[in-house]
Each structure stands twice: as structure tokens, then as C-alpha cells.
Amino acid sequence: MLEFKSVSKRFGQITALDDVSFRIEDGEFVLIIGTSGAGKTSILRLVVREFAPSEGEIYLDDVSVHDLRKRDVPKLRQQVGAVFQDFKLLPTHTIAENIALALAVKGVPQREWEERVEHVGNLVGIADRLHLFPSQLSGGELQRASIARALVVNPKIIFADEPTGNLDWETAEGIMKLLARINQEGKTVIVTTHNREIIKEHKGRVMEMKKGKLIKDTNKKHEKAD
Amino acid sequence: MKRPIKTGFTYVRRAPYQAIAVVLVMAVSFFVTTLIALLVYGSTKLLVYFETRPQVIAFIKTDAKDDQVLLLQDKYRNDSRVRELKIVTKEDAFQLYKDATASNPLLGELVSPSIFPSSIEVSVKDLTYADAVVSELQQSEIVESVGFTASVGSQDQLGSVIERLRTITKAVRVAGAVAVGVLLATSLLVLLVVMSMRISMRKNEIESLSLLGATSSFIRNPIMVEASVYAFLGVFFGWFSASLVVMYGSPKLLAYFGTIEVLPHTLQGLLVILGALFGAELLAGLIIAILGAIGAVWRSLRMVQ
Numbered sequence: 001m002l003e004f005k006s007v008s009k010r011f012g013q014i015t016a017l018d019d020v021s022f023r024i025e026d027g028e029f030v031l032i033i034g035t036s037g038a039g040k041t042s043i044l045r046l047v048v049r050e051f052a053p054s055e056g057e058i059y060l061d062d063v064s065v066h067d068l069r070k071r072d073v074p075k076l077r078q079q080v081g082a083v084f085q086d087f088k089l090l091p092t093h094t095i096a097e098n099i100a101l102a103l104a105v106k107g108v109p110q111r112e113w114e115e116r117v118e119h120v121g122n123l124v125g126i127a128d129r130l131h132l133f134p135s136q137l138s139g140g141e142l143q144r145a146s147i148a149r150a151l152v153v154n155p156k157i158i159f160a161d162e163p164t165g166n167l168d169w170e171t172a173e174g175i176m177k178l179l180a181r182i183n184q185e186g187k188t189v190i191v192t193t194h195n196r197e198i199i200k201e202h203k204g205r206v207m208e209m210k211k212g213k214l215i216k217d218t219n220k221k222h223e224k225a226d
Numbered sequence: 227m228k229r230p231i232k233t234g235f236t237y238v239r240r241a242p243y244q245a246i247a248v249v250l251v252m253a254v255s256f257f258v259t260t261l262i263a264l265l266v267y268g269s270t271k272l273l274v275y276f277e278t279r280p281q282v283i284a285f286i287k288t289d290a291k292d293d294q295v296l297l298l299q300d301k302y303r304n305d306s307r308v309r310e311l312k313i314v315t316k317e318d319a320f321q322l323y324k325d326a327t328a329s330n331p332l333l334g335e336l337v338s339p340s341i342f343p344s345s346i347e348v349s350v351k352d353l354t355y356a357d358a359v360v361s362e363l364q365q366s367e368i369v370e371s372v373g374f375t376a377s378v379g380s381q382d383q384l385g386s387v388i389e390r391l392r393t394i395t396k397a398v399r400v401a402g403a404v405a406v407g408v409l410l411a412t413s414l415l416v417l418l419v420v421m422s423m424r425i426s427m428r429k430n431e432i433e434s435l436s437l438l439g440a441t442s443s444f445i446r447n448p449i450m451v452e453a454s455v456y457a458f459l460g461v462f463f464g465w466f467s468a469s470l471v472v473m474y475g476s477p478k479l480l481a482y483f484g485t486i487e488v489l490p491h492t493l494q495g496l497l498v499i500l501g502a503l504f505g506a507e508l509l510a511g512l513i514i515a516i517l518g519a520i521g522a523v524w525r526s527l528r529m530v531q
Contacts, residue, residue, distance in 0.1 A: 049438060074439045076439070104444075175272035
């Protein structure tokens with residue numbers, strides 16, 4: 001469960017998020033949509049505690065993200081499978097090494113790495129690309145590798161920030177299908193996007209952001225439940 | 227611990243020219259540090275040598291009676307100003323003369339012990355007592371004359387020789403400490419700058435690791451290993467070069483100073499000193515490396531987190 005309670009984030013005069021509240025239950029597949037600068041990425045950055053909210057409370061299951069101590073931040077990040085628009089894959093490491101890095105960070109014994117990397121490689125469809133370096137892969141393959149790295153540590157929640165941002169429609173559709181399959185296997189998946197095609201195709205919950213405010217949520221019952 | 231070491235060595239391999247630059251700067255620092263440390267060691271030994279020599283020699287009149295000599299000995303043996311007192315009999319003096327003229331035995335055969343005066347050699351605990359002791363001995367009725375073993379002609383000159391040695395030793399220590407301090411600070415700064423540069427080149431990597439949930443130590447440890455490799459190589463090359471210079475130059479140096487042990491006379495003794503220096507320098511180098519790495523990573527993580 002991920003919950004935002006009246007969360008605001010300001011950077012000096014600029015308000016990135018303004019009194020945002022929502023609750024996402026385990027196993028949901030949520031699209032957060034909005035134009036550039038609407039505050040979508042700020043939500044992810046608050047969830048992984050890149051910065052703390054100016055006001056409000058954030059909960060990830062029983063963890064109070066908003067007042068988390070600095071030394072507990074790594075543990076929080078290990079529980080969130082973050083997928084970035086720019087992939088954040090290390091160019092000097094092969095795809096397999098990049099994926100294994102997430103396991104090393106989490107302290108998974110090295111003897112388990114190969115099997116787990118191969119498993120997620122098969123799951124996201126890049127098993128034959130694991131030995132290559134990021135510069136040798138296409139945009140869609142890089143995004144799949146990024147998803148594989150997020151998945152390999154078996155996180156509670158997958159948070160993908162504009163995962164289709166730089167991809168053509170066909171590849172983007174493939175990525176969204178992959179994320180849907182991951183969701184069907186029981187993972188909570190949150191995707192930010194401004195891609196109209198993806199929004200049209202998506203059957204689940206959609207939250208729309210505009211100028212830092214949450215202006216539309218197709219599943220209001222969670223807020224009312226409070 | 228295997229991963230940080232492996233990653234640390236990978237970092238070193240990836241930028242060999244930067245690694246060489248850091249190692250060279252550290253090697254120069256520790257080369258000079260080794261030489262300065264040995265200079266301080268040698269000058270201290272030199273000072274100790276002169277300070278512990280008998281500074282005052284009272285030559286006893288040939289007609290002095292044994293009980294008078296004994297009385298004089300007892301007086302100075304129990305004197306709190308005196309560090310050491312030694313009696314040189316006529317026979318001892320004759321033997322010293324024979325040893326000194328061993329290359330020409332005829333000179334030894336021409337004299338007998340009776341012509342040599344017996345003497346009392348006195349080492350004072352502090353040179354400031356020397357004047358008073360000399361005056362007292364000169365006034366003694368059984369003392370013929372008073373002289374100095376480290377003599378360069380007069381009482382004033384003896385004092386000034388030791389004073390000058392003290393000043394030089396102090397200057398060597400202070401200048402050495404300042405030079406070593408400046409060099410080590412430079413090494414730290416260079417290491418900090420290079421490590422910061424390396425870290426800034428790896429900013430994206432650090433950012434990615436941090437977002438994946440890597441702890442500070444996970445990010446810092448390989449960088450500390452990398453810095454430690456530089457420190458080890460820098461210390462080793464600096465110390466090794468200085469050791470070669472010292473070992474090459476030590477026979478001439480020891481021959482020049484004779485019995486004064488400005489450096490150990492045996493190879494084993496010299497190796498012990500050099501080994502101890504290597505240990506101390508390695509410790510200092512690793513401290514510098516670890517401080518440099520911690521400082522550089524801290525600055526980088528402050529920007530990322």
C-alpha cells in the first residue's frame with residue numbers, strides 16, 4: 001500500500017506538488033498522467049525519498065517515508081523497483097552485471113545472482129542480450145533491462161517513470177504489456193506517462209496531475225475510505 | 227569484502243594515467259619523508275653522541291698521591307651534576323698511546339707509562355654545569371690541567387659546538403616536520419582532487435547505485451580500496467627509492483662519521499629502521515587515502531542524495 005496524505009513539495013517559489021492525497025492498494029496498476037512539469041516524477045522522487053515532502057505524510061506499507069531517517073533510506077529504496085526514463089544503466093557494465101548490481105546492493109548471496117538474472121532476463125524478453133553492454137541495445141531493450149533490474153530484487157512495488165517516453169508506439173506497447181503481465185503476477189505497478197495512446201488503452205485506474213495538483217482519480221473510493 | 231576489492235581494482239585499471247599521477251605525487255612525498263626521517267634520526271644520534279662524550283678531562287699531577295686522587299674521584303662520583311666519571315690510569319693512558327701509534331710500534335717502545343698523566347674524565351648531565359665543574363677542577367691542587375675530549379680548542383668552542391649541534395638538530399626536526407607536513411597535506415589534497423574527479427566521472431553510477439538502495443559504505447568501500455591502492459604504491463615507490471639512495475650512500479656516510487652511529491652500522495640494523503619507517507609511512511599513507519576517499523565520497527553523496 002502506498003499512501004500520500006496532503007503532500008506538498010516546494011522548491012523555493014516553485015510548487016512541484018500541491019496538497020496531493022491518494023492511496024494505492026497492493027496489486028493495483030495505476031497510471032499517473034499529466035503534461036511535463038505536472039508533478040508526476042516528483043511523486044516517484046518522494047517515494048524513493050530523493051527528497052522529503054515540504055508538508056504532508058507518505059506511507060509505504062508500514063514505513064513513514066516522510067520522516068524516514070537518512071540511514072534507513074537505502075532500505076526503503078531496495079523495496080521500490082524504480083524504472084527510470086533514462087534507464088540509469090551503467091555503461092561500463094553488461095546488462096547482466098547491471099541487473100546483478102541490484103542484487104549486490106540488496107546483499108543477495110552471489111551464488112543466487114546468475115539464476116535470478118537469467119530468470120528476469122527471460123521474463124522481460126532480453127535473455128539473449130544479457131552479455132551485451134547498454135550501448136549495444138535498442139531503446140526498448142534498454143527499458144526492458146531497466147525493468148528487469150527493478151524486478152530482480154522482488155520489490156513490493158514497481159514505479160516506472162515515463163518508461164515509454166523515448167520509444168516508438170510498438171515498442172511502448174510491448175513495454176506496457178510487460179508491465180501489465182508483472183502486475184498480473186501480483187506486483188503493484190505505478191506508471192507515469194503523458195502518452196495518449198497508452199492512456200486510451202489502459203483499462204485500470206488513472207490519476208491525472210496538473211500543475212502539481214491531483215485533478216482526477218478514476219478510483220476515488222480509496223480516498224473516501226479514509 | 228570481495229566485491230569492494232574487485233571493484234576498487236577495476237576502478238584503478240580503468241584510468242591508468244590518473245592512477246600514475248597520484249602514485250607519483252605520493253611517491254615523491256614519501257621519498258622526501260623517508261630521507262627527512264633518516265636525517266632526523268642521524269642528527270639525533272650525532273647530538274646524543276656529543277652529549278654523552280666525556281666533556282671534561284682533568285689531568286692529574288704526576289706527584290699526586292693515590293688517596294688524594296681517590297678523594298677527588300669520590301667527590302665527583304657523588305656529584306648530582308655528573309652523569310659519568312671514568313678514571314684513566316697511567317697504564318691506560320700508555321695503552322691508548324700504543325693503540326694510537328700502532329702503525330709505528332717504535333714510538334710506543336720509546337716511552338714508559340710513568341710519563342703519561344693519569345686523568346679523570348667527567349661527563350656532566352647538562353652543559354650548563356660544565357663551567358662550574360671545570361673551574362672547580364682547575365682549583366684542585368692535584369690537577370695539572372683541564373681539557374676536553376670534543377675539544378676544538380677552548381671551553382667556549384666546546385659549548386658552542388654542542389649548542390650548534392642542538393640548534394641544527396632542532397632546525398632539522400622543525401624544518402623536517404614542516405616539509406613532511408606540507409608534502410603529506412599536498413598528497414592528501416591531490417588524492418582528494420583526483421578522487422573527486424574520479425567520483426565526478428562516476429556521478430551517474432553513484433546516483434544509480436544510490437537510487438537502487440546502495441548504502442554509503444557500499445558506494446564508498448571500492449573507492450577507499452582504490453585510494454588505498456594508490457597510497458600503498460605511492461608509499462612503496464617513495465620508500466623504496468629513498469632506501470636505495472640511503473643504502474647506496476650509507477657506507478660513505480658511515481666512513482665519514484667514523485664511530486658516530488648516524489645510521490646503523492649493520493645491514494640488519496638499517497633494514498630494521500627502514501622497515502619501521504615503511505610501516506609508519508604506510509599507516510600515514512592509508513590514513514591519508516581513507517580520509518581522502520571519505521571526503522570525496524561525502525561531497526559527492528551530499529549532491530546526489
